[in-house]
Amino acid sequence: MADKRSYHMTPDEFRRHGRAVVDWIADYYERIENFPVVSRAKPGEIRGSLPSSAPEHGESFESMLQDVEKLILPGVTHWQSPNFYAYFPSNNSFPSMLGELLSAGLGVQGMLWATSPACTELETHVLDWLVGMLGLPDAFRSTSTGGGVIQDTASSASLCALLAGRERATKLASNERGCDGHLVAYTSSQAHSSIEKAVKIAGIGRENLRLVEVDRDFAMRPDALDAAIRQDLAASRLPCFVCATVGTTSSNALDPVRAIGEICRRHGIWLHVDAAMSGTAALCPEFRHIQDGLDLADSYAFNPHKWMFTNFDSNCFYVRDRKALIDTLSVLPEYLRNRATESGAVIDYRDWHIPLGRRFRALKLWFVIRHYGVEGLRFHVRRHVELAQGFARWIRDESRFELAAPAPLNLVCFRHYRGDAANQRIMDRLNSSGDLYLTHTRLDGRLTLRLCVGQWQTELRHVELARQRIGEEAAALEHVA
Amino acid sequence: MADKRSYHMTPDEFRRHGRAVVDWIADYYERIENFPVVSRAKPGEIRGSLPSSAPEHGESFESMLQDVEKLILPGVTHWQSPNFYAYFPSNNSFPSMLGELLSAGLGVQGMLWATSPACTELETHVLDWLVGMLGLPDAFRSTSTGGGVIQDTASSASLCALLAGRERATKLASNERGCDGHLVAYTSSQAHSSIEKAVKIAGIGRENLRLVEVDRDFAMRPDALDAAIRQDLAASRLPCFVCATVGTTSSNALDPVRAIGEICRRHGIWLHVDAAMSGTAALCPEFRHIQDGLDLADSYAFNPHKWMFTNFDSNCFYVRDRKALIDTLSVLPEYLRNRATESGAVIDYRDWHIPLGRRFRALKLWFVIRHYGVEGLRFHVRRHVELAQGFARWIRDESRFELAAPAPLNLVCFRHYRGDAANQRIMDRLNSSGDLYLTHTRLDGRLTLRLCVGQWQTELRHVELARQRIGEEAAALEHVA
Numbered sequence: 030m031a032d033k034r035s036y037h038m039t040p041d042e043f044r045r046h047g048r049a050v051v052d053w054i055a056d057y058y059e060r061i062e063n064f065p066v067v068s069r070a071k072p073g074e075i076r077g078s079l080p081s082s083a084p085e086h087g088e089s090f091e092s093m094l095q096d097v098e099k100l101i102l103p104g105v106t107h108w109q110s111p112n113f114y115a116y117f118p119s120n121n122s123f124p125s126m127l128g129e130l131l132s133a134g135l136g137v138q139g140m141l142w143a144t145s146p147a148c149t150e151l152e153t154h155v156l157d158w159l160v161g162m163l164g165l166p167d168a169f170r171s172t173s174t175g176g177g178v179i180q181d182t183a184s185s186a187s188l189c190a191l192l193a194g195r196e197r198a199t200k201l202a203s204n205e206r207g208c209d210g211h212l213v214a215y216t217s218s219q220a221h222s223s224i225e226k227a228v229k230i231a232g233i234g235r236e237n238l239r240l241v242e243v244d245r246d247f248a249m250r251p252d253a254l255d256a257a258i259r260q261d262l263a264a265s266r267l268p269c270f271v272c273a274t275v276g277t278t279s280s281n282a283l284d285p286v287r288a289i290g291e292i293c294r295r296h297g298i299w300l301h302v303d304a305a306m307s308g309t310a311a312l313c314p315e316f317r318h319i320q321d322g323l324d325l326a327d328s329y330a331f332n333p334h335k336w337m338f339t340n341f342d343s344n345c346f347y348v349r350d351r352k353a354l355i356d357t358l359s360v361l362p363e364y365l366r367n368r369a370t371e372s373g374a375v376i377d378y379r380d381w382h383i384p385l386g387r388r389f390r391a392l393k394l395w396f397v398i399r400h401y402g403v404e405g406l407r408f409h410v411r412r413h414v415e416l417a418q419g420f421a422r423w424i425r426d427e428s429r430f431e432l433a434a435p436a437p438l439n440l441v442c443f444r445h446y447r448g449d450a451a452n453q454r455i456m457d458r459l460n461s462s463g464d465l466y467l468t469h470t471r472l473d474g475r476l477t478l479r480l481c482v483g484q485w486q487t488e489l490r491h492v493e494l495a496r497q498r499i500g501e502e503a504a505a506l507e508h509v510a
Numbered sequence: 511m512a513d514k515r516s517y518h519m520t521p522d523e524f525r526r527h528g529r530a531v532v533d534w535i536a537d538y539y540e541r542i543e544n545f546p547v548v549s550r551a552k553p554g555e556i557r558g559s560l561p562s563s564a565p566e567h568g569e570s571f572e573s574m575l576q577d578v579e580k581l582i583l584p585g586v587t588h589w590q591s592p593n594f595y596a597y598f599p600s601n602n603s604f605p606s607m608l609g610e611l612l613s614a615g616l617g618v619q620g621m622l623w624a625t626s627p628a629c630t631e632l633e634t635h636v637l638d639w640l641v642g643m644l645g646l647p648d649a650f651r652s653t654s655t656g657g658g659v660i661q662d663t664a665s666s667a668s669l670c671a672l673l674a675g676r677e678r679a680t681k682l683a684s685n686e687r688g689c690d691g692h693l694v695a696y697t698s699s700q701a702h703s704s705i706e707k708a709v710k711i712a713g714i715g716r717e718n719l720r721l722v723e724v725d726r727d728f729a730m731r732p733d734a735l736d737a738a739i740r741q742d743l744a745a746s747r748l749p750c751f752v753c754a755t756v757g758t759t760s761s762n763a764l765d766p767v768r769a770i771g772e773i774c775r776r777h778g779i780w781l782h783v784d785a786a787m788s789g790t791a792a793l794c795p796e797f798r799h800i801q802d803g804l805d806l807a808d809s810y811a812f813n814p815h816k817w818m819f820t821n822f823d824s825n826c827f828y829v830r831d832r833k834a835l836i837d838t839l840s841v842l843p844e845y846l847r848n849r850a851t852e853s854g855a856v857i858d859y860r861d862w863h864i865p866l867g868r869r870f871r872a873l874k875l876w877f878v879i880r881h882y883g884v885e886g887l888r889f890h891v892r893r894h895v896e897l898a899q900g901f902a903r904w905i906r907d908e909s910r911f912e913l914a915a916p917a918p919l920n921l922v923c924f925r926h927y928r929g930d931a932a933n934q935r936i937m938d939r940l941n942s943s944g945d946l947y948l949t950h951t952r953l954d955g956r957l958t959l960r961l962c963v964g965q966w967q968t969e970l971r972h973v974e975l976a977r978q979r980i981g982e983e984a985a986a987l988e989h990v991a
Contacts, residue, residue, distance in 0.1 A: 036886030037966065038604035040536040047532030050608050054615035055521040055528070068627050072855040075631035083639040087883040090605065097612065097873075104628025109617045116625075116845070119867065121617040123519035124571065127531050131578060133610040133821045134535035136590045136602040144597075146549050147585025150556035158564040181662060182865035192711060222843040223866055229838075230673060230864065232713020278845055334867075340614045341869050357710075362703040363952040364597070364759055364960075374553040383711065383864060384663035385704055386600065386815075388822050392582075395574075402568035405517030471844040479845075485518065 036087060046090045053094060054126065058486070061110050065463025068106045075104040106466070111486040114495065115468040117278060117306040117440075118483030122338035124400035128393025129340055139387045142375035143367040149376055152179055152391035155398065156345055162403055163311040163331075166324040169347040171376065177347040178381040179390045183305040184223035186330035186346035189354065189382055191227045191270045193328070194299025196357045198269035213261045214270040215239045217249035217284060219277040221303060237266075246435050247282035247472065249273060255292050262296075271300050273326075275319050276307025279470040280434035280442045280477075283307070283319050290325025301328045305344075306483070309336040310414070310438050312407050319437070327353075336413075336439075336483045337406065339397050343390055346381075355380045409485070413439045416492045417482040423496055429503045433477040440481045442472060445503060449476040454509070455502045465495050517568060527571045534575060535607065539967070542591050546944025549587045556585040587947070592967040595976065596949040598759060598787040598921075599964030603819035605881035609874025610821055620868045623856035624848040630857055633660055633872035636879065637826055643884055644792040644812075647805040650828040652857065658828040659862040660871045664786040665704035667811035667827035670835065670863055672708045672751045674809065675780025677838045679750035694742045696720045697753040698730035700760050702784060705753050718747075727916050728763035728953065730754060736773050743777075751780050754807075756800050757788025760951040761915035761923045761958075764788070764800050771806025782809045786825075787964070790817040791895070791919050793888050800918070808834075817894075817920075817964045818887065820878050824871055827862075836861045890966070894920045897973045898963040904977055910984045914958040921962045923953060926984060930957040935990070936983045946976050 038046070078100045108119050139148030156177030160170050169175045180186045195212060212233045216224045218240040228238040239261075242253040258268050271293050273284040286302055293300040302323060308331025310316040323329060330346045333339035348354045359380040361370075369375045379385050398406070417439040424430045424443045433442040445451045456467055456478055470477050482492065519527070559581045588594060590602050620629030637658030641651050650656045661667045676693060693714045697705045699721040709719040720742075723734040739749050752774050754765040767783055774781040783804060789812025791797040804810060811827045814820035829835045840861040842851075850856045860866050879887070898920040905911045905924045914923040926932045937948055937959055951958050963973060 036882050036889055038881065040540055040604075043539075043604040043607075044532055044536045046604070046608060047536070047611075048529055050611050050615075051525055051528030051532060054612070055525045057615060058524075059521050070627040070631075072623070072627070072850060072853070073631070075628045076635045079632070079635050083643050083879050084883045085885055087886050088880045090608070090877075090881065093605075093877055093880055101628045101632065101873075104626070104631060105616060105618055106624075106626045108619055108626070116619075119617060119619045121614070123521075123524040123527070124574075126524075126611065126614040127527060127571070129614040130528075130531050130607065130611045131535070133602075133607040134531075134538065135586060136600060136821050137586055138589055138597075138600045138822065142553070143587075145585070145587045145589070146551040146553070147556045147582045150551075150554070150585060151560070151582065154557045154560050162564050182867045184865045184867075188711075188864065195713070222841040222846070225841045226839065226864075229841075230669075231711065232676070278843075340617050341619065341867055342865075358707065360703040360706045360710075362759075364949060365703070369553060372553070383669065383707075384665045384823075386663045386665075386822055392578075396571075398564050399569045399574050400519060400571065401517050402565050404566055405568050408517055468845060 038090070049094060061107055062112065064107050064110070066107050066110045066112050066466040067460050067463065068104050070104040075100065109484065111484050111488065111491045112465040112494070113484050114480040114482065115466045117335050117481055119334055119341050120336060120338055120483055120485045121340045122397055122485055124396040125338060125340045125393045128396035132389040132392045135389055137389055139389060140379040140385050141365060141367065141370060141377045143369040148389045148391065149378055151395060152378065153376055155391050155394050158398065159345060163308065164314070164317050165329065165347065166349070168349045169329065174351065175347060175349045176351045176376065177345055178378055179394070180344040180346045180382050181342040182344050183221070183303055183330050183332055184226065185383060186344050187223050187272060187301060187303055188227040188230060189346065189358065190299065190301035190328040191231050193348070193353050193357045194270035194301070195231055195233065197299055197353055198267050211265065211267045213237045213239060213266045213268045215241055215254060215257060215268065216272040217241050217243050217274060219243050219247045219279050219282055220272055220274050221278050221305070224272050243282065247277060247280045249284040249289060251285060251288035251292055254289060258292065258296055258298070268296060268298050271298050273300065273302050275302055275304035276438065280472055281307065281436070281438060281440035282434065283437060285322070286320060287322025287325065290322045294325055299327045300325060302326045304329065304331040306332065306335040307438055309333070310410055312403065312410050316438065333394055333397070336410070337397065338401065338409070338485055339394055343394060358382070413482045413487070416487065416489060417441055420480060420482070420492055420496060433472045439483055440479060442470065442477050442479050444475060444477045445506070447506065451506055452476045452478055454506065455499065458502050459498055462498070464498050519571070530575060542588055543593065545588050545591070547588050547591045547593050547947040548941050548944065549585050551585040556581065590965065592965050592969065592972045593946040593975065594965050595961040595963065596947040598816050598962055600815055600822050601817060601819055601964055601966045602821045603878055603966055605877040606819060606821045606874045609877035613870040613873045616870060618870050620870060621860040621866050622846060622848065622851060622858045624850040629870045629872065630859055632876060633859065634857055636872050636875050639879065640826060644789065645795070645798050646810065646828065647830070649830045650810065655832065656828060656830045657832045657857065658826055659859055660875070661825040661827045661863050662823040663825050664702070664784055664811050664813055665707065666864060667825050668704050668753060668782060668784055669708040669711060670827065670839065671780065671782035671809040672712050674829070674835050674838045675751035675782070676712055676714065678780055678834060679748050692746065692748045693750045694718045694720060694747045695751040696722055696735055696738060696749065698722050698724050698755060698765060700724050700728045700758040700763055701753055701755050702759050702786070724763065728758060728761045730765040730770060732766060732769035732773060735770060739773065739777055739779070749777060749779050751782065753782045753784055756783055756785035757919065761953055762788065762917070762919060762921040763915065764918060766803070767801060768803025768806065771803045775806055780809070781807045783807045785810065785812040787813065787816040788919055790814070791891055793884065793891050797919065814875055814878070817891070818878065819882065819890070819966055820875050824875060839863070894963045894968070897968065897970060898922055901961060901963070901973055901977060914953045920964055921960060923951065923958050923960050925956060925958045926987070928987065932987055933957045933959055935987065936980065939983050940979055943979070945979050
């Protein structure tokens with residue numbers, strides 16, 4: 030029990046309970062394949078097991094950890110299971126967890142350089158490391174005109190990019206005066222829903238987001254983008270933002286960044302490149318072609334919390350011109366003034382995103398990069414791509430299935446020849462079996478299954494199990510009318 | 511070293527390194543008073559100690575933890591020191607750290623109910639608990655028309671509230687069409703900078719934020735608010751949002767929520783109440799008067815990560831009408847469709863904030879509440895208020911100092927009679943001594959020192975040390991020309 034005088038857990042109790050939690054997590058990963066990947070909880074079931082009001086008196090930590098096992102775990106869908114292939118991964122690693130724990134332990138606020146210099150400097154430093162690791166444009170380095178920052182998610186990064194683009198476009202037109210209803214933004218019809226959300230948030234309005242047509246591979250058509258921009262300009266509208274996607278959520282389509290970038294440069298429009306999952310592939314030189322043309326982009330984001338073994342949240346957002354971003358988001362009240370800020374010699378990350386407060390997220394990224402080394406990270410990216418490509422070959426060879434889109438990296442989109450109901454049935458049966466977890470999308474109007482290989486512990490045997498189970502469910506379909 | 515075949519840290523290595531990190535944190539708290547509270551690092555010093563590029567090969571965890579001690583710690587400002595009185599606190603506790611660790615270990619995404627039911631249901635449940643614990647309006651319960659959600663910060667919560675207010679006001683005027691340049695928002699001249707930031711983000715424009723005059727206690731004047739709204743209406747502008755503050759960052763001023771709420775109701779304007787730090791005081795019935803009138807608010811936020819022993823980030827955001835919030839932020843792409851969402855029986859928190867992805871933050875809040883019990887949390891709030899009130903009495907009795915604002919709770923604003931330079935000198939000398947950390951504000955145009963008691967391990971002896979050191983620096987001033 031806690032210190033009687035203060036109710037606090039003592040340091041020695043923390044040592045003991047901390048070990049118990051570390052062991053619980055280690056045990057969890059040793060038995061993770063025993064759980065059904067998708068939780069079988071019914072709506073309200075978890076809540077129903079909890080007391081209706083908060084306890085008046087403190088409880089033992091042991092009882093809390095027991096409740097995690099007994100009440101919470103049945104309601105968990107195991108995102109870290111090696112049999113998880115749904116959505117995009119949100120992967121993880123032991124070094125990352127330890128970085129998160131240290132960050133929680135130190136409990137510093139990194140809103141200003143002055144409020145904890147190491148929090149800002151390690152972040153700037155590791156984000157500069159990543160420029161080299163991924164072969165990103167030098168302008169994204171903090172030692173150049175740009176720089177990187179850790180945001181929570183790609184949604185927030187896209188919003189910040191849109192705002193910077195909006196401000197750049199309206200500087201002469203309506204500075205400080207709010208939107209004027211003539212701004213227009215562009216992304217492909219396959220882009221992430223966060224772009225639509227960002228456009229709503231920024232007051233540009235959903236009607237003023239153009240969903241540009243895609244080609245047969247679901248990548249944005251530059252000619253269609255150019256035509257849309259010209260049409261808006263002719264109608265006296267103000268194009269302010271283009272978002273290209275390197276690896277769409279739906280099918281991993283790769284928008285042609287160079288061609289899009291040239292159009293944006295010609296019209297002076299802010300280009301943001303969203304590479305939330307696939308950006309990590311650029312660790313390997315042989316995959317860097319996916320970001321060809323990135324030197325023409327104004328901003329870029331990818332999520333180490335998707336495919337680079339860093340637990341959520343960790344989005345890396347880069348800009349070519351940090352002044353444009355800071356001017357967009359900076360507000361400086363008296364209570365945050367300090368000498369370091371006024372010297373101009375430091376970065377204050379509060380001006381680089383929506384929130385003011387921020388935690389020491391660079392620690393976990395630093396731990397992951399140092400633990401694996403660049404070679405270890407490359408090893409896993411290559412292995413995941415190889416496993417996905419092996420699965421794609423099987424689909425190509427399987428007469429009952431077809432590939433629904435190119436599979437350039439680690440996501441495979443496929444469907445059974447018998448149409449939507451059959452594919453829905455296959456997916457539902459696989460997911461409710463507990464053996465694996467797949468999700469779907471819709472391509473060319475047809476229900477399509479997605480298998481994304483990116484979980485940190487996924488091995489060949491797991492993908493072979495997936496193949497076998499998909500084959501079995503397809504075979505079972507033969508007996509269904 | 512890591513598993514040779516996979517580069518992963520093995521579960522057994524994680525057990526060992528995890529213990530080392532837990533012990534490091536326990537040790538850190540046992541020696542935290544030995545460090546200067548404010549880091550003495552110079553700009554660039556931390557970066558200068560790090561290798562210029564990422565390691566090609568993995569390194570040992572031992573070397574990483576040694577670097578935390580040797581390279582990072584000197585760049586840390588000790589927010590968790592009991593001698594930290596700056597800004598608002600960002601406090602912490604051992605049970606909270608363990609909740610954060612478990613959340614990192616499970617690594618689930620709670621964007622949809624379906625992606626991990628326990629993540630959503632525990633959050634909804636604990637936020638309903640807090641309605642009871644704090645005496646909030648019943649409409650904020652998920653079982654009524656409203657509900658609560660964990661956001662990262664009060665800045666993000668204010669932005670979401672503003673967006674919901676903007677959508678409500680423009681529903682008939684410009685639905686889906688973006689801002690029309692006639693929207694107006696209101697807050698007091700003492701409100702947090704995040705409101706100005708939110709107004710910029712939302713495309714309303716800084717010019718259209720009215721900073722309403724305050725009374726002698728720095729609280730918003732309802733008559734001035736009413737006059738400003740009437741003036742805007744007369745000019746055919748569209749008032750959409752009012753933010754009242756319960757405990758301003760500058761001086762802990764308490765806006766009169768009931769009077770403001772009545773004005774908002776009369777004009778049909780969304781009222782958000784920002785109680786980022788002070789909201790926690792409502793755990794104690796004797797302090798609940800600060801939120802009188804909250805039944806008239808449309809939304810409300812407070813931060814357990816400030817004063818309720820929950821490590822950053824943890825902001826609790828409540829709305830009276832969840833449909834208004836969801837309609838504002840919802841976008842539903844095919845790849846997120848699922849049966850549970852379509853049944854309408856579940857909450858999908860992705861529609862309650864800016865990001866899509868979200869981690870299992872309810873775990874740490876659940877651990878904190880269960881560990882301390884409501885009585886333990888109340889004990890600390892009362893103790894902090896008592897310590898701050900004792901300090902305020904000393905200031906009142908000290909002829910060299912004066913209180914610069916009322917000190918209703920745990921923040922004391924004070925200044926030396928000799929003016930700005932003297933106060934700046936006192937603050938600089940205190941902070942550079944390493945003994946404690948204070949920050950400043952400006953009230954009535956004069957530099958004012960702030961002492962906020964809210965760190966979890968702050969005891970009477972720490973506040974007595976602060977008193978003594980402030981007295982010494984004031985005495986030293988006597989010898990300065």
